[in-house]
Amino acid sequence: MPLLTRSTLQSHTIPGSNFTFSAASIQGLSASEYTISTITIDTSGSVHPYIDEIEKAAQNIVTACRQSPRSENIMLRTVEFNSALVETHGFKTIPTCDPANYHKIFTAQGYTALYDATINSVESLGSYGRSLYDHDFDVNGIIFVITDGGDNNSKRGASDVKASIHRLRRSECLDSLLMILIGVNVQDASLSQSLERFSKEADFDHYIELADADPNTLAKLSRFVSRSISLQSRSLGTGNAPRLTF
């Protein structure tokens, strides 16, 4: 029998799809407003050489977010994707995220279902954001999609990603939404063009390209992600998203 406590994440199914996600029970939330964020991380076979650095970056993001004065108003969902999508954890408040839980959690294998993973992240955030909005919470959102390769395994296309992002923006349940695509270890010109094209076609707000995946670069990435989440949280209520610089 499930033990119903405030820390239990509840499972949700996105209407009209097979996508599911988990999230903190709305009944247990004590703040009036939330920035709901998602970090969607490519763990396809190609990231194997630096999977430990990726995990370290995820830990650093959580650690930094916990130090934010707005940490009580930030929720984070972490998802890894390769041929399949696995939810590392659902939407939960930053104080309940433990950086230690990110140790040895990712397994680098399989292909890159980049488009499907992005759609899952957008629609999950949109579904939970709508639930929060309907319960009088003020909400904004920010999604990071971190990949080292173009899509080669999705069932849906870049135009479907764009459609899901536009649906979410039009729904007006979010005060604002930031979509950020991050290319890691992009050393190939054709990959760079492919990701830049995807970013434009799908209507991401930012595309950030990292030429390598060494510890310093990923540390900078962690700082950028946590700072961006904090800035988005501080802009909640303004109707606008902050300007981000890497």
Added chain:
Amino acid sequence: MLLDSLSKTRRVVCSDSYFSIGHHHHRCEDYTLHFVSEDGCGWGVLSDGCSSSSYSDVGARLLSLSAQQHILLKQAFSERDFDAILTSAEVSCSLLGIPVEALDATVLIGKLDSAGIAQIWGVGDGVLAWVSQKGEFHAQAVRFPSGAPSYLSYRLSEQQMNIHDAINPFCEMHFLNDSTVEQWPAGAWCVELRDVVGLYLFSDGLESFCSEREILSPLEPLQELLRIRSFHGSFVQRRCHRFLNKECSAHGWHHFDDFSMVGIHLGEVYED
């Protein structure tokens, strides 16, 4: 979510409150407090200061804080306790060097226990609303035909009490559901209710909502404000914030007087 038939639930009271300055005011003279006492009862205190009395924004806070302190010490409240609240607040005024006219304010106190019994004590005007266990909604507005409501501070001066009694021989209790009106004592009043799951108190600012053309019936904003879906945390603040910032804009409504709301809800939680 499938629940084990042996799961136990218990009734828990939660409370929250909100206040906001009116469009025509420079200072917010409404103030609210909410808390749960040791015996698990939910309490709310609301005070609306007279806008033409100096320091009444401070006075509303002093009266509310005095009421809270008194209730937490005594773990109870009755009409007789209004005098003790006033005395305590008067001492605070003296220590702060502000005139006692700062205490020209209404005071509404609401209590809801885990058995669903609600009590409201009041000096002055305001609006009361409650939701029964059957889901029925009731509301009544306390009004003074003279336009000058009772203030707790009047008890400090026999002359002021005489003036008050002369212009307010009674107050009117307007039952908003069926538009009936009753005459009630003007000085202090008390309401006791049973089978209540939600108790809400409002200052008369609820009666100051208007559109471009007309002043609205309090039932219109009231029914919107009571559409609360989640009763955890700052549930009144969330509802008021959404209503005032988005829904009122959409309707073209605004409130010219200070607005305040207290909500006390009786819900169920599962035993761990």
